[in-house]
Amino acid sequence: MQNKIEKTVEWLQQQVQDAGVDGLLVGISGGIDSAVVAHLIQRAFPDNSLGVVMPCKSNPKDQEAAQSVIDSCGIDSITVDLTETHEVMFSKVKAQLQEKGDYNEDQERLADANLRARLRMSTLYTIGTNYKYLVVGTDNAAEWYTGYFTKYGDGGVDLVPLVHFTKGEVRDMARELGVPSEIVEKAPSAGLWEGQTDENEMGTSYDMIDKHLKGEEIPEKDRKLIEDMHKKTEHKRSLATAPPEF
Numbered sequence: 001m002q003n004k005i006e007k008t009v010e011w012l013q014q015q016v017q018d019a020g021v022d023g024l025l026v027g028i029s030g031g032i033d034s035a036v037v038a039h040l041i042q043r044a045f046p047d048n049s050l051g052v053v054m055p056c057k058s059n060p061k062d063q064e065a066a067q068s069v070i071d072s073c074g075i076d077s078i079t080v081d082l083t084e085t086h087e088v089m090f091s092k093v094k095a096q097l098q099e100k101g102d103y104n105e106d107q108e109r110l111a112d113a114n115l116r117a118r119l120r121m122s123t124l125y126t127i128g129t130n131y132k133y134l135v136v137g138t139d140n141a142a143e144w145y146t147g148y149f150t151k152y153g154d155g156g157v158d159l160v161p162l163v164h165f166t167k168g169e170v171r172d173m174a175r176e177l178g179v180p181s182e183i184v185e186k187a188p189s190a191g192l193w194e195g196q197t198d199e200n201e202m203g204t205s206y207d208m209i210d211k212h213l214k215g216e217e218i219p220e221k222d223r224k225l226i227e228d229m230h231k232k233t234e235h236k237r238s239l240a241t242a243p244p245e246f
């Protein structure tokens with residue numbers, strides 16, 4: 001794992017050099033994936049990396065966890081609270097849709113959640129432009145394969161250093177890097193609504209997805225679910241769909 005960490009740090013340094021920019025930034029949620037990325041970019045650029053904490057109607061415990069990540073790697077940081085911004089934008093759109101008679105209550109939770117992820121993306125690019133830094137994503141192999149991210153939200157990034165690592169490997173990496181153990185051990189959550197956990201929402205576990213990605217046998221029900229998610233989210237892994245030239 002030490003070797004993979006070193007190679008990833010070198011790759012990050014190379015990307016910055018090739019792009020002719022000055023450094024890297026990442027959103028720090030208090031979860032394990034962003035904790036690992038924060039440690040990696042801090043190692044790659046001790047003086048030119050930034051962690052951005054962006055609460056958005058979030059549980060205050062997440063902010064404490066984010067702070068513990070910042071303390072554990074010593075990365076420079078900034079906090080931008082998006083609660084008010086989200087409230088203004090979501091309620092404005094909702095009011096216009098209601099006035100038009102088209103508001104769909106059933107889609108509210110998802111639309112609200114994805115707006116949080118997209119506001120975070122916009123915030124990261126605004127800050128990234130200020131510093132001339134690239135935006136680093138946190139998707140691991142399991143999330144990438146199943147498309148478990150918001151298109152142009154947390155999926156809207158410049159670099160995806162963890163995309164070949166299973167969730168299990170991300171955990172090993174986190175331990176090696178010195179990510180606080182409470183963060184390594186807690187249940188993965190997108191934190192997009194109260195009580196959300198990735199595994200409840202997906203209906204399968206990261207262990208199952210990891211096994212499937214490694215070519216191991218898993219129950220048919222899980223295999224089908226994972227393959228269905230993969231097919232349905234194909235559009236998220238490429239840029240906008242274009243027609244052939246007519």
Ligand SMILES: Nc1ncnc2c1ncn2[C@@H]1O[C@H](COP(=O)(O)OP(=O)(O)OC[C@H]2O[C@@H]([n+]3cccc(C(=O)O)c3)[C@H](O)[C@@H]2O)[C@@H](O)[C@H]1O
Nearest residue numbers: 114117147148149150151154189190191192198201235241
């Ligand atoms: N075939 C197609 N070709 C081109 N575009 C297509 C498409 N099908 C849908 N689309 C577009 O994609 C949209 C649906 O994709 P998207 O907007 O991503 O939304 P969707 O996949 O419905 O939801 C995002 C999922 O990711 C989860 N998530 C989000 C953020 C962070 C995390 C985390 O782990 O931290 C997890 C979240 O809980 C939710 O389950 C549609 O509204 C439509 O605009």
Ligand SMILES: Nc1ncnc2c1ncn2[C@@H]1O[C@H](COP(=O)(O)OP(=O)(O)OP(=O)(O)O)[C@@H](O)[C@H]1O
Nearest residue numbers: 027028029031032033034053054138154188189190
């Ligand atoms: N409150 C937040 N502040 C800053 N960034 C956030 C916040 N919430 C989510 N993000 C960004 O969105 C990414 C996607 O979230 P995701 O839940 O997949 O990762 P994680 O929280 O780091 O790890 P885990 O999957 O274990 O919860 C995060 O890694 C982080 O970069």
Ligand SMILES: [Mg+2]
Nearest residue numbers: 029031189190
């Ligand atoms: Mg999370």
